[in-house]
Amino acid sequence: MSASRTRNEELARAEKMRRDFTANVSHEMKTPLQVISGYAELMANGLVPPEDVPRFAKLIYDESQAMRALIDDVLVLSRLDEVAPDAEDAADVDLSAAAEHVAQRLAKPARDAGVRLRVQLEPVLVRGNETLLEQMIYNLVENGIRYNREDGLVIVETSEERAADNAQVAIVRVSDTGAGIPPDKRDKVFERFYRLEKSRSKETGGTGLGLAIVKHAALYHGGDVTVESQEDKGTCFTVRLPVASSSSGSCGSSG
Ligand SMILES: Nc1ncnc2c1ncn2[C@@H]1O[C@H](COP(=O)(O)OP(=O)(O)OP(=O)(O)O)[C@@H](O)[C@H]1O
Ligand SMILES: [Mg+2]
Incomplete structure (x- = not known):
């Protein structure tokens, strides 16, 4: 059957x-x-x-x-x-604060790589795991720096948008001015251990788990991640997550 x-x-x-x-x-x-x-x-x-x-x-x-x-x-x-979603340690997390923290942590690596790091942050609340959400942003920004060119730029944005179905969506967008990802590799980069550069070089040093974590963290929070890229122009990753409902408090909700 x-x-x-x-x-x-x-x-x-x-x-x-x-x-x-x-x-x-x-x-x-x-x-x-x-x-x-x-x-x-x-x-x-x-x-x-x-x-x-x-x-x-x-x-x-x-x-x-x-x-x-x-x-x-x-x-x-x-x-x-x-772990099932919505387990134990969920909290209201402001993605702009998480992104700000990431930008501070990665300021020195960005400087060392000769990459400018710019933030455009609007507060937006998501219900979930703060450590994981911050790691998700960290992995994206780290890639933006690592796979950029000398004198390149990484922009980290957080915002709230209204989706086609009228739902409010929290957005994290990380764009860079690196070499881009070829069209046939754009799905693959989210697979565990997948790397465009075949061997783990001393210089870049990654293992290929960063984007797998981003993808699963987005799914865990009820959202997703997409990538747009233009070769030799740069890459833009967008994470979309449900906004924490303002009625979520101790009073509960009827809907
Ligand atoms: N912003 C980007 N621009 C160009 N290529 C990228 C970008 N982000 C990721 N990639 C490609 O996708 C691959 C997978 O990325 P991923 O973050 O999963 O692993 P990694 O950076 O190699 O290692 P790590 O586990 O340390 O993150 C990278 O090796 C790189 O080839
Ligand atoms: Mg990485």
């Missing part, structure tokens, strides 16, 4: 995704671990001249940080897979 076949196909697909994910995570962990254990072994065996020790220690430190970031991202994603 077709319903049960569809169900079986769904289960098989979920199982394959889980296996791929585990394989990818293990692979991504192995690289930094090899570097860490390799350098540590050299140092333990006294094979590193004293003047090189700080440099080796720094490499070990950087790789540990990369591993920690990877583990954090994997934990966030698996939590998003498991």
